Amino acid sequence: xxxxxxxxxxxxxxxxxxxxxxxxxxxxxxxxxxxxxxxxxxxxxxxxxxxxxxxxxxxxxxxxxxxxxxxxxxxxxxxxxxxxxxxxxxxxxxxxxxxxxxxxxxxxxxxxxxxxxxxxxxxxxxxxxxxxxxxxxxxxxxxxxxxxxxxxxxxxxxxxxxxxxxxxxxxxxxxxxxxxxxxxxxxxxxxxxxxxxxxxxxxxxxxxxxxxxxxxxxxxxxxxxxxxxxxxxx
Numbered sequence: 001x002x003x004x005x006x007x008x009x010x011x012x013x014x015x016x017x018x019x020x021x022x023x024x025x026x027x028x029x030x031x032x033x034x035x036x037x038x039x040x041x042x043x044x045x046x047x048x049x050x051x052x053x054x055x056x057x058x059x060x061x062x063x064x065x066x067x068x069x070x071x072x073x074x075x076x077x078x079x080x081x082x083x084x085x086x087x088x089x090x091x092x093x094x095x096x097x098x099x100x101x102x103x104x105x106x107x108x109x110x111x112x113x114x115x116x117x118x119x120x121x122x123x124x125x126x127x128x129x130x131x132x133x134x135x136x137x138x139x140x141x142x143x144x145x146x147x148x149x150x151x152x153x154x155x156x157x158x159x160x161x162x163x164x165x166x167x168x169x170x171x172x173x174x175x176x177x178x179x180x181x182x183x184x185x186x187x188x189x190x191x192x193x194x195x196x197x198x199x200x201x202x203x204x205x206x207x208x209x210x211x212x213x214x215x216x217x218x219x220x221x222x223x224x225x226x227x228x229x230x231x232x233x234x
Contacts, residue, residue, distance in 0.1 A: 011109030
């Protein structure tokens with residue numbers, strides 16, 4: 001059964017950690033802006049009906065002309081100014097969701113290595129079970145430390161997963177989760193955490209080890225390497 005999906009792409013970062021003269025989402029990755037690479041994949045994904053793009057205040061004209069227009073992102077029908085924090089930006093994006101949208105997909109604009117297959121899998125799982133996020137195993141041992149820096153506990157790595165985006169939800173679930181969070185002044189670490197606090201189960205599906213979030217110069221180097229490796233494999 002075909003469901004109607006809307007993607008909220010959050011690209012409101014300032015890029016301070018990137019140490020660049022422009023926000024990280026506009027930094028070129030092998031000649032194409034990071035945000036454009038992300039949007040191109042969503043543009044090509046059949047189950048995504050339209051895109052709501054959240055950008056920094058003052059950047060809407062630039063994004064419309066230099067990103068959406070130049071790279072022919074026709075599904076990006078709404079370009080809106082984001083909020084102070086990521087959660088604020090998503091909330092404003094949710095105001096653009098229509099009653100006809102069955103599934104809301106939320107993705108970080110600086111994860112350019114997302115694939116159509118993972119987007120489609122997220123939408124299918126959300127349609128069946130209500131809420132889903134992609135995860136990958138933790139390859140490092142995670143320690144809980146005290147304020148003085150000493151180790152308080154060591155977590156079992158077998159039970160740990162690293163969360164990625166896109167995170168996908170039935171429309172009513174994510175709207176309820178955001179409304180509840182804002183009524184109570186709760187800020188979560190990701191969209192799923194807002195759903196979890198309502199007691200609604202969030203399913204997981206396998207993510208991609210290379211679905212990295214590019215926020216630092218080191219991440220950009222890794223991104224260039226990943227692109228070269230994928231091109232050489234073709």
